[in-house]
Amino acid sequence: MNQTVYYNGKIITMNGEQIVEAILVEDGRIREVGSNNEILNRKSPEAEVINLEGKTMLPAFIDPHSHFTSVASMLDKVDLSGCTSMEEIRTRLKEFRKARNLADDAFLVGTGYDHNDLPGYRHPTAADLDDPELPNPIIIAHASGHMGTANTRMLEKLGITKDTPDPEGGVYGRLADGTPNGYMEENAFIHVAVAMPVPTEEEIAVTYAEAQKVYASHGIATVQDGMTSAENAVRLERFGQSEACYLDIVGYADLRTATGAISDDPYTYHGHYRTGGYKLFLDGSPQGRTAWMSEPYLGGEPGYCGYPIYQDDQVCELIRVAISREKQLLTHCNGDAASEQLLRCYTKVKEELGSTAELRPVMVHCQTVRPDQLDRMAPLGMIGSFFVVHTYYWGDVHIRNFGERRGKMISPMRAAIDRGVVYTMHQDTPVVPPDMLLTIWAAVNRISKNGTEMGADQRISVWEALRGVTINAAYQYFEEKEKGSIEPGKRADLVILDRNPLAVPAMELKNIKVLETIKDGRAIYRAE
Known part of the structure; x- marks a missing residue:
């Protein structure tokens, strides 16, 4: 029996409006909630006792929709978020190319540019990316993931020419004579993005492990892969059963191409991974x-x-x-x-x-x-x-x-x-x-x-907002009996914050810091 007591805190249980001082965690689950005296008097002599010192505890946050495998895949790409000019985009690409010592034939991929931050609200084109100091095949993705731009060399690699028709549900940007200008949106871009070279299985597993840290640092213990390919379903199943995986990951298979990537029992975790259903755009x-x-x-x-x-x-x-x-x-x-x-x-x-x-x-x-x-x-x-x-x-x-x-x-x-x-x-x-x-x-x-x-x-209200990332999110996953509130019998998925969201001025909510994230009773993130 492994027990931990958290006491002397503001513990927002999300079980109705109940707020308590202390909880007892046993073997990864919540055993009791109550006052400091009640919980301290019921613990075993060997229990670890942690003084929250007035800090706030909540159920760990649950991610209702994101793309875990995409987060992992972007860890080795150029971050273009916040760029305010075409020159800044080229500069970041050059710096990344130099830092990684990329060969001229290596694909150079950037993510996160937003045309709304660029002059004239204009998307980049191949002409903007064509630069003698950037000889690589280049493709950059918009922050939304729904569009992007390739340079001339990448267009040649992909075989996209004046004669290439627009796919259903997608558009290629074109010059006056019909020649592709590098811009691609919706299915035109998505079809290209999925054709990019894939790292080795070992490299992918490493990026999955790193991607977990991003979520855990924000107090999240359950995440989603919101458009799982058949290949990624196999990888996530393998990763979820490995010792490296500590977040619960729920995959939603691409309804067009991966209908078979769903477990017969989608509500059962295999290690830390399970399928949840299907995703459609x-x-x-x-x-x-x-x-x-x-x-x-x-x-x-x-x-x-x-x-x-x-x-x-x-x-x-x-x-x-x-x-x-x-x-x-x-x-x-x-x-x-x-x-x-x-x-x-x-x-x-x-x-x-x-x-x-x-x-x-x-x-x-x-x-x-x-x-x-x-x-x-x-x-x-x-x-x-x-x-x-x-x-x-x-x-x-x-x-x-x-x-x-x-x-x-x-x-x-x-x-x-x-x-x-x-x-x-x-x-x-x-x-x-x-x-x-x-x-x-x-x-x-x-x-x-x-x-x-x-x-x-x-x-x-703040209370309503908290429900949207705790108990309601658990309900969305059919996991409301296991997660989303701090109640006896539920998993000890918890987050500790430096301040109480219900007590700070509304404009201060975004400045609250995550101090610790706990999954099944074990700390998976601590702020430095």
């Missing part, structure tokens, strides 16, 4: 102007509304696979037209099949979901997982793209809660870091990077 990125909208974007081509990835008959057929196999489905919907397509098709297929199974489908992102659509989500048992930190990172961009009315209504969490929709909150990492406290701050304050108020009527 229906549209693109609102900040990249590829999300599918029912009303046109402002500026640019008149009447342009973005575009869908699939037609209704294709979406219905894919949804039929998930529902007939009684598997949970996570569906990427940024634009309200994509949200409408999901609701329309999911309802149709569910009724056709006469399905009564509790599958807890998830609408992922919900950036521009409308109140009338939220009204239809709750009766379907459909969860809304909100990328609410968009209000901070791209709030001003949304106002520019959609106008004040639609722009300030992004991530309408208050409307969802008032309609009884179960909600969670995510960061879509690696799109943005998995900073749960910044996400909580964003949901509570709704203020953009430039200080613009992003719809005060959609603000939620």
